[in-house]
Amino acid sequence: MRYLLTVSYDGTNYGGWQRQKNAITVQERLEAALTAVFHQTVKTAAASRTDAGVHALGQRVCFSAKDCKIPIEKLPLVTNSHLPEDIAITAAEPVDDQFNPRFRAREKTYHYNIWHSNCPNPLIRRTAVFFPYHLDVGLMKEAAKAFEGKHDFAAFRAAGSNVLTTVREIHECAVRKDGSMITISISGGGFLYNMARIIAGTLIAAGQGKIPAMDIPEIIRSRDRTRAGKTMPPQGLTLIEIKY
Amino acid sequence: MRYLLTVSYDGTNYGGWQRQKNAITVQERLEAALTAVFHQTVKTAAASRTDAGVHALGQRVCFSAKDCKIPIEKLPLVTNSHLPEDIAITAAEPVDDQFNPRFRAREKTYHYNIWHSNCPNPLIRRTAVFFPYHLDVGLMKEAAKAFEGKHDFAAFRAAGSNVLTTVREIHECAVRKDGSMITISISGGGFLYNMARIIAGTLIAAGQGKIPAMDIPEIIRSRDRTRAGKTMPPQGLTLIEIKY
Numbered sequence: 005m006r007y008l009l010t011v012s013y014d015g016t017n018y019g020g021w022q023r024q025k026n027a028i029t030v031q032e033r034l035e036a037a038l039t040a041v042f043h044q045t046v047k048t049a050a051a052s053r054t055d056a057g058v059h060a061l062g063q064r065v066c067f068s069a070k071d072c073k074i075p076i077e078k079l080p081l082v083t084n085s086h087l088p089e090d091i092a093i094t095a096a097e098p099v100d101d102q103f104n105p106r107f108r109a110r111e112k113t114y115h116y117n118i119w120h121s122n123c124p125n126p127l128i129r130r131t132a133v134f135f136p137y138h139l140d141v142g143l144m145k146e147a148a149k150a151f152e153g154k155h156d157f158a159a160f161r162a163a164g165s166n167v168l169t170t171v172r173e174i175h176e177c178a179v180r181k182d183g184s185m186i187t188i189s190i191s192g193g194g195f196l197y198n199m200a201r202i203i204a205g206t207l208i209a210a211g212q213g214k215i216p217a218m219d220i221p222e223i224i225r226s227r228d229r230t231r232a233g234k235t236m237p238p239q240g241l242t243l244i245e246i247k248y
Numbered sequence: 249m250r251y252l253l254t255v256s257y258d259g260t261n262y263g264g265w266q267r268q269k270n271a272i273t274v275q276e277r278l279e280a281a282l283t284a285v286f287h288q289t290v291k292t293a294a295a296s297r298t299d300a301g302v303h304a305l306g307q308r309v310c311f312s313a314k315d316c317k318i319p320i321e322k323l324p325l326v327t328n329s330h331l332p333e334d335i336a337i338t339a340a341e342p343v344d345d346q347f348n349p350r351f352r353a354r355e356k357t358y359h360y361n362i363w364h365s366n367c368p369n370p371l372i373r374r375t376a377v378f379f380p381y382h383l384d385v386g387l388m389k390e391a392a393k394a395f396e397g398k399h400d401f402a403a404f405r406a407a408g409s410n411v412l413t414t415v416r417e418i419h420e421c422a423v424r425k426d427g428s429m430i431t432i433s434i435s436g437g438g439f440l441y442n443m444a445r446i447i448a449g450t451l452i453a454a455g456q457g458k459i460p461a462m463d464i465p466e467i468i469r470s471r472d473r474t475r476a477g478k479t480m481p482p483q484g485l486t487l488i489e490i491k492y
Binding site: 012013014059061080084089090091092093094095123124125126127129130131242 | 256257258303305324328333334335336337338339366367368369370371373374375486
């Protein structure tokens with residue numbers, strides 16, 4: 005039987021989603037818990053390989069296992085008792101044997117949180133970046149709209165990443181402010197490596213008046229990484245939802 | 249010169265506000281930072297001695313020091329560079345030489361956060377308690393109103409605490425729900441030891457139907473700790489604001 009899980013995690017203490025030699029990762033912890041519950045070696049595949057320090061509220065993870073005596077609706081509760089408190093399964097459903105959580109995804113939504121204040125806030129420091137400088141949220145909102153649609157996002161990916169095409173479709177890119185918290189919400193069919201964090205950096209540059217909103221279409225067309233904004237740090241980024 | 253600071257902290261990794269032998273405390277860290285900035289031994293006094301694991305967004309802290317060359321408006325920024333990232337000074341103002349942050353306080357506001365969902369949320373686990381059981385928020389709101397006013401709160405304090413009077417005045421006790429987060433907000437002239445956490449436990453018992461709202465006046469009158477609800481764990485509690 006093949007299972008699709010919804011998984012939340014605080015990425016602060018992990019070297020990202022994917023298993024690796026030199027850091028503890030979310031995948032490693034989750035596979036250890038599932039292996040304990042199913043009494044068999046469980047290998048997982050995630051919809052998104054979140055980077056070190058990036059969080060998730062709606063990561064999706066698939067695995068296959070021989071039938072288990074635990075009813076599927078009890079699986080989150082039972083497996084969570086084998087997980088550290090910074091990782092939790094919030095839902096489990098059966099899927100077909102060929103289900104691939106990455107390629108079947110229709111839409112992914114990421115949020116990037118910016119604590120825009122003169123004063124740091126220790127209570128949200130793990131999931132938002134502190135930004136004490138001037139930002140014009142109106143300019144950020146205007147710039148965000150320029151990312152929507154199907155574009156070649158080669159200017160908005162980390163160097164060294166290797167993919168067949170750099171064309172991606174952004175369904176919505178929006179900026180909202182609630183008190184001192186600015187949240188950039190980006191939904192799209194797929195994302196290049198570091199794309200959400202580079203878009204966040206470009207919107208901050210727009211809010212500072214360093215990149216005019218009207219220049220963004222030309223920066224996209226240039227395919228030149230050096231013309232886009234900085235890659236923002238990982239802790240502001242959360243994978244919110246994946247739609248199938 | 250005497251200073252009044254506004255201080256925020258994530259209490260997760262501290263043995264509470266007050267200096268003690270067997271744990272690192274917020275007071276110890278803050279005094280070390282101020283001592284470094286002022287080049288003299290600084291001793292502080294706080295408005296509220298928050299317990300181990302309790303957080304603050306608006307703790308107030310006083311100290312006296314010989315005049316310092318740093319302009320007072322720069323003091324938070326300069327001192328924060330000597331503090332770990334889970335403690336931050338957010339404001340500094342001059343006060344009179346006799347100012348006592350505890351006795352001058354007119355009103356303190358605490359929030360108690362409850363993540364009311366079937367699923368834990370790792371991203372808010374440090375500042376909210378997870379409660380996956382039935383709660384009727386309407387019953388909680390009704391019960392909360394019964395705490396407002398001037399009462400003898402002897403039934404709502406931890407055993408062993410020693411004060412001249414157990415009469416306190418609660419200005420407002422309210423419950424709100426935003427998505428899966430239930431927040432109990434309690435404002436009052438002063439609080440007995442563990443009083444906010446015991447009121448939170450009593451409101452949860454009310455929401456579960458274990459303590460009827462109409463019984464609360466009688467529980468208050470009884471002065472009997474065993475009739476009130478449980479003391480809720482510290483991580484849900486945040487000292488929000490102190491008014492002078």
